[in-house]
Amino acid sequence: MHGSIINLLKRFVQVHYDHSTWLRLVELSGLSSADFEMMRVYPDEQMFALVGQAAEMTGIPAAELQEKFGEFLVPDLMLVYKRYVQPGWDTLAMIEHTEEAMHGAVRRDLPGTRPPALHVTRRSENELEVRYESERRMGALAVGIIRGLATYFDEADQIEVQATTREDGQQVTIQVRRH
Structure with missing residues (x-):
């Protein structure tokens, strides 16, 4: 870590x-x-x-703590990775581009780090499916980060985040919907 x-x-x-x-x-x-x-x-x-x-x-519970920590992390992560965020991005766009922009930068700039792999599929204009993959099994942290992004982009009341598989798995599927 x-x-x-x-x-x-x-x-x-x-x-x-x-x-x-x-x-x-x-x-x-x-x-x-x-x-x-x-x-x-x-x-x-x-x-x-x-x-x-x-x-x-x-x-x-550890999963609940991870979610709360994930939400807490977002302002600092956005400050550190600000240069990779495009003007006009919202919560869903940010999630769509996290793997290439932020995780790509982490892998390139910080040798030895292993951020989770995020496979994001746009299901509709207002819905994403995020497949989290990591041997760390910290999908609850990813759920918290997504909720934190919704708060960061002032969309918390519009974004629904739900893990559809166990959050402690090596592969976790997370549905993200904008109402």
Whole structure:
């Protein structure tokens, strides 16, 4: 997992709880340091340990925490990848172009990273099918990011996001509809 994502998880915990909660979470996860370098790639198991421990500490299921974290990530991701976003894009256009624009840039610019593969099919003017593929099995994070994009583009009240397969699978199908 890329250090920038773990640092955003740290900020998510600090914003929703506090810094001492982050330190306790790291300790209970069995990790040796609470600091993660932004440009370093860490073993996925460290992220899984943090999310699993956070679920245990809060009583909130891991999938729900991943969704909330995904929503939280969007403003920072949009800031970092702003140069790849075309004027006039909305939520659906952003989702359609994420694989080539953002994930392509990540794979090209940050060696060792493995963002999920997104296969997006436009079903109609107002509907997409997103097939998420990743050995990390974090489809709930993708659902949260899609919801966060709808909020970012001021379309949260118009966009419906529904995983039609289990969110913890290696392949997850997500339906996105604009009302």
